[in-house]
Amino acid sequence: MCLNRIIIFIPFLFLALNANALFGLKDRSEQKEQIAKAREAFAAENYPQTIKLMKEFTLKDAPKRRIKRAYVLIADSYIAMEEYDKAMLTLSEALEFYPKDNDLRLTLAEVYYICDLNSRAIEEYQKVLNQDKNNSKAILGLAQAMLKEGFYSKACQYFKRYIELTNSDSANVYYNYAQSNYMANNFEAALELALISLEQKSLPDTKLLIAKIYKSQGNLEKAFLTIRDAWLMDINREDIYLTYALWTAYDKAKAPQGLEMAKDYLKAHPQNRLALFIKFIAYTRLNEDKKAKETLKEISALKGKGFTSTLADKLLENTAK
Amino acid sequence: MKKLFLCLFTLGLALNSFALTTKEEDTLLRDFLWHEFILLPKDKRPKIGITLSAGGLRGFSHIGSMEVLMESGLPVDYMTGTSMGCIVGALFSAGVSQERMHKLASDMPISALSSDLTLVGAIKYIFDDKLFSSQKFQDFIDNEVGGVYYESLTIPFACVSADIKTGEKIVFDSGPVARGVRASMNLPGIFAPVEYRQRYLVDGGVVDYMPVDIVREMGADWVLAIFALPDYSKNVPSTIMGYVLRTADLRGAYLTTNSEKSANFVIAARVGDIKAMDIKETLTAVDLGAKATIKDLAAMQENLLLFSVDYVFK
Numbered sequence: 001m002c003l004n005r006i007i008i009f010i011p012f013l014f015l016a017l018n019a020n021a022l023f024g025l026k027d028r029s030e031q032k033e034q035i036a037k038a039r040e041a042f043a044a045e046n047y048p049q050t051i052k053l054m055k056e057f058t059l060k061d062a063p064k065r066r067i068k069r070a071y072v073l074i075a076d077s078y079i080a081m082e083e084y085d086k087a088m089l090t091l092s093e094a095l096e097f098y099p100k101d102n103d104l105r106l107t108l109a110e111v112y113y114i115c116d117l118n119s120r121a122i123e124e125y126q127k128v129l130n131q132d133k134n135n136s137k138a139i140l141g142l143a144q145a146m147l148k149e150g151f152y153s154k155a156c157q158y159f160k161r162y163i164e165l166t167n168s169d170s171a172n173v174y175y176n177y178a179q180s181n182y183m184a185n186n187f188e189a190a191l192e193l194a195l196i197s198l199e200q201k202s203l204p205d206t207k208l209l210i211a212k213i214y215k216s217q218g219n220l221e222k223a224f225l226t227i228r229d230a231w232l233m234d235i236n237r238e239d240i241y242l243t244y245a246l247w248t249a250y251d252k253a254k255a256p257q258g259l260e261m262a263k264d265y266l267k268a269h270p271q272n273r274l275a276l277f278i279k280f281i282a283y284t285r286l287n288e289d290k291k292a293k294e295t296l297k298e299i300s301a302l303k304g305k306g307f308t309s310t311l312a313d314k315l316l317e318n319t320a321k
Numbered sequence: 322m323k324k325l326f327l328c329l330f331t332l333g334l335a336l337n338s339f340a341l342t343t344k345e346e347d348t349l350l351r352d353f354l355w356h357e358f359i360l361l362p363k364d365k366r367p368k369i370g371i372t373l374s375a376g377g378l379r380g381f382s383h384i385g386s387m388e389v390l391m392e393s394g395l396p397v398d399y400m401t402g403t404s405m406g407c408i409v410g411a412l413f414s415a416g417v418s419q420e421r422m423h424k425l426a427s428d429m430p431i432s433a434l435s436s437d438l439t440l441v442g443a444i445k446y447i448f449d450d451k452l453f454s455s456q457k458f459q460d461f462i463d464n465e466v467g468g469v470y471y472e473s474l475t476i477p478f479a480c481v482s483a484d485i486k487t488g489e490k491i492v493f494d495s496g497p498v499a500r501g502v503r504a505s506m507n508l509p510g511i512f513a514p515v516e517y518r519q520r521y522l523v524d525g526g527v528v529d530y531m532p533v534d535i536v537r538e539m540g541a542d543w544v545l546a547i548f549a550l551p552d553y554s555k556n557v558p559s560t561i562m563g564y565v566l567r568t569a570d571l572r573g574a575y576l577t578t579n580s581e582k583s584a585n586f587v588i589a590a591r592v593g594d595i596k597a598m599d600i601k602e603t604l605t606a607v608d609l610g611a612k613a614t615i616k617d618l619a620a621m622q623e624n625l626l627l628f629s630v631d632y633v634f635k
Contacts, residue, residue, distance in 0.1 A: 151611065246349070
């Protein structure tokens with residue numbers, strides 16, 4: 001009798017002792033299921049549903065690593081919806097719980113970078129590097145943020161370090177590295193790097209950069225040929241066309257061609273200040289002072305002011321003197 | 322060929338998917354003209370002068386500013402500076418590299434300023450009214466610039482000091498560079514006056530915090546003034562030294578108002594509440610100087626291009 005009781009009692013005792021663990025198992029499987037559902041929703045680009053599921057999840061008493069996954073999914077959803085301010089808030093909140101998590105910090109830095117908050121991006125990337133000095137993502141991120149922020153020499157250093165560390169042959173990395181060197185007036189290095197980038201991938205931007213480098217080096221013939229190539233690669237690129245027209249009009253020997261280019265552009269955009277200014281430059285180069293002055297008056301009469309208009313006003317003022 | 326161009330371009334305009342904004346067009350024109358301007362020979366453009374303000378160790382921001390300006394390709398024909406601005410200006414004019422200047426900003430010990438910055442020196446300063454000697458700093462600068470004279474600097478440079486006896490402004494533009502630099506940063510009440518040709522010289526910030534007029538007198542047509550802007554609002558000094566430095570700052574701010582008006586463009590590096598002698602914050606100051614200059618760079622370029630417009634289109 002006593003033995004029977006003991007036999008019956010043992011399973012109860014076992015259940016009582018392990019209840020927490022068993023329920024925990026149930027919780028865990030529920031949590032896993034919820035994360036799986038959120039992932040499915042994310043994969044199906046149903047971002048609001050992902051956010052809803054994961055926000056509920058963060059309130060649960062789940063293990064740290066799963067809470068982190070939830071935060072990452074929420075942030076990724078906001079990023080996918082281009083709601084960057086909310087992504088920043090989510091990631092900042094997550095970093096309060098996981099201050100040493102480099103993945104979260106890198107994502108936050110990327111969001112700052114996308115939003116042009118480059119100083120903040122630099123701060124976050126540096127924090128990652130303080131913990132992991134060879135983190136290649138942080139090094140590349142720093143290089144790009146430094147370039148965008150205008151710290152060209154520093155950007156060059158980080159691009160160099162990134163390439164040394166990863167042996168990267170990415171056309172984009174080499175292009176940005178070349179751009180940093182160009183902006184820091186290291187034309188020789190810039191040309192070498194831009195040519196490597198061009199070998200990997202032939203893009204109009206790379207050609208335009210090479211043309212600019214040639215021009216800065218005083219190699220005008222190559223500069224003109226390359227900028228023409230750049231434009232022919234993408235005839236929709238008005239920035240390349242107008243740069244080409246500007247260079248052409250400023251060059252005394254090519255000024256008539258520059259004038260034609262400006263006039264062609266003005267047919268479609270009669271009130272374009274820059275094209276008008278290019279026309280003015282061409283007239284000046286051709287010593288057609290009266291027409292140059294008339295063009296300046298045209299610019300000056302346009303509504304709204306910017307550098308081009310202020311420059312036109314100043315030139316008009318000087319001609320009056 | 323021309324027909325091909327026209328055909329392609331008309332097609333391009335029809336698609337018109339990359340139209341530029343007015344701001345982008347302005348940027349394009351500015352960048353183009355800027356590159357043309359910096360390629361002009363020295364005798365075919367206006368002479369450019371830069372003046373660097375005083376500001377104690379806050380003035381390390383000038384290193385960051387100069388780095389950004391050099392990367393932009395700005396030609397520099399003349400330079401002046403007072404106190405910390407004089408130190409940076411002298412190093413720059415002597416061709417000391419940016420790397421070396423960064424190293425100085427990060428590693429320069431406060432003891433490089435004076436051999437009296439010891440316990441004995443401090444006791445003498447407090448109980449015997451014996452001011453610190455800045456001779457050691459003169460030797461330090463002399464070593465950094467390689468004993469160069471003003472006359473042989475890469476960029477003509479001058480700095481300002483004050484005669485504590487007469488209140489006169491003393492301009493150093495000849496002789497050993499290090500002597501002028503020492504006199505220009507010789508903070509009154511802390512360092513003993515530099516005796517030079519019957520004069521007793523102290524920090525130039527007392528009479529000319531940002532010597533715009535001197536750089537003009539040297540021959541600059543267009544002057545860029547760089548001011549290491551302090552922020553007084555965050556705290557009240559709590560030490561005698563704090564009060565001495567704050568008084569110098571306030572006097573400097575007053576003097577700068579006039580100098581700013583006579584400069585063509587002013588870059589105010591907001592160095593915030595970094596204290597004038599805060600040696601730990603020198604690299605932060607360098608960084609803030611660079612940031613302020615990057616922020617104002619486009620406006621500065623436009624200002625100079627408008628000033629030089631006739632040279633660019635000659």
